[in-house]
Amino acid sequence: MTVKIPFDTYHDYEAMTAHLHALADAYPKLCTLTSIAKSFQGRDVWFMTITNPDTGPILEKPGFYIDAQIHAEEHATSATALYACAYLLNNYGTDEEVTRLVDSQVFYIIPRINPDGAEYAMTAPYHPWCGNGRCLPGEDRLEGLIPQDIDGDGYIVQMRVPDPKGEWKCDEKNPDIMVQREPGEEGGEYYRLYPEGMIRNYDGVHVHIEMQQDGNMNRNFPTNWTPQEYGAGQYPFSEPETAGMRQVILDHPNITGMCAYHTHGGIILRPSMLQMDSEMSPPDLSLYKALGEVGEKLTGYPTISVYEEFTPDKSKARHGTLTDWTYEEMGIISFGTELWDLERTAGVPKEGYYNLGPRDAETQRLVHDWVVENVGDHGFRPWKSFDHPQLGPIEVGGMVYIWSYRNPPGKLLEEMCHNNVLFNLRHAAAAPRIEIDTVEVEALGGDLHKVTAVVSNHGYLPTNLSDVAIQNKVAKPVTVTLDCENAELTMNPEHVKLGNLAGRNERRYAYSNWGQQWSPVTKKVEWLVRSKGADAKVTVTAASEKGGTDRSSVALGA
């Protein structure tokens, strides 16, 4: 059975909710759909858990977490997370990788963290919005320019206001494009550009723009949280949606890896948020780079450091983000993927990863022509004269940011979702995986038996996931327990702590004195057991918080 969901278009809250319920109804055994929070405007924040329950309880398997649309405008992210749900469920039983992962692991997916904000930004006039539904668009600012669709065409774009002091002029080849006036340049027709809107308490002179106060829930997490950060909220987890995420993450200590989806940029972001690579733990940096290479192969997106390559002003590092909490504190291997790169798609050579502009005329021409051809007037609004009640005769038009820079047109969506979900699956499959390789019983004479269990990590990642988890003392040791039935343990403890078992990521090159030293991936545990009868039996349980649980039972024999 296949649940068909169109991935060449964007789904509003009602449609997305219906698709999630259709999946939950079609695959009641493999998935559960619950609400983790109610938004300010009463919408449920949906959370889907996917695994095969026949292969064991969810907390006894490695978990992988995917979330999307913490930021209102980033519609492609929600599509990707919904695609992950549909891909895992529709392909279970036919696709080898999907079947293996749904059997051996569990997926935790929050397809739309911020349903209120998403709705503001998805329905006309497509409010430029980052925060949630704590306030309505326009309520977040006291005075000054309030973005609004003043000409009633269903879009909030730009106003170009003729002004001899202006810093913008029309491009000589395409007057739809605004380019910056150069220093010392005089004698042309110049403009000021403002977001389309009305000015509250206008003094008739200065167009004041207050910084938006809609909030930024990806600054609402506790690690390195500061109220000074734009949008941080009143205190960590102050928003119902982030409080719901906290519960998902804390209730599932088996989460080994995470991908938080954002737009835009066409890059995979990795830690650190606050340090140069040279200050990061070298083994962690090495495994982030190795996983990132897989991501680049599958998505075409390079993997870069948030702080080193995505924070041009080092005094403005990001604080209180989700990955600060999940990696820097909990040691979970966490990526943040910025989907979609309009400029690269339009043929602009990539120069740097974080660049607010201004863009030169040639770049803008490539982008403008691509958007007009591929998105039409849903992506670019031709400039139209408008008599502004406060500013006089002006023009309204320009790029519809949400449907150009922020999100791809529907026809490019599915391939992007697919490639990124493939990386999620490969990252998930890198989890530590605890297995009991053998349990051997050696009869020592009389009713005495030596029981030997060999326990290994078969995964790529270590059972501690990261070096940071060890430094922060949050890594839990692998434990091995022996249960006797009609038998008695006579030597060595019933519970044994094996410590952390390394993954194969530690051995990225042949052994060298100068390189990373190797630690054990396999350990042996021995017990002496006295049989109390012919049906004597022992059960060995090996358990790792991150690497799952395995059990093996052996009869002792007479």
Ligand SMILES: [Zn+2]
């Ligand atoms: Zn974002």
